[in-house]
Amino acid sequence: MTWQPIATAPKDGTRMLWAGTYKPFDMLDGGEWHQEIFTWGSMMSDGSGYKWIGPGFASPDHWNIEWKSWQPLPEDPVDD
Numbered sequence: 001m002t003w004q005p006i007a008t009a010p011k012d013g014t015r016m017l018w019a020g021t022y023k024p025f026d027m028l029d030g031g032e033w034h035q036e037i038f039t040w041g042s043m044m045s046d047g048s049g050y051k052w053i054g055p056g057f058a059s060p061d062h063w064n065i066e067w068k069s070w071q072p073l074p075e076d077p078v079d080d
Contacts, residue, residue: 003069011040011050018060020067034065037073 024030038054052060
């Protein structure tokens with residue numbers, strides 16, 4: 001799997017791994033890498049209000065992170 005620019009992340013409901021670096025904040029220099037899983041979706045019963053949804057239904061802009069890249073999640077393991 002190769003990392004792709006965040007602007008190319010598909011908006012088709014696929015869960016994907018995003019990566020970026022923490023922005024500087026107060027006494028912290030920032031720059032450390034962070035990863036989260038996001039998907040494009042809606043929590044509205046009428047199907048409106050689509051946005052990126054992550055852990056706790058938070059959007060990517062709720063983190064102090066400059067999101068840079070994404071990649072698909074690996075396939076789920078198959079029970080034999």
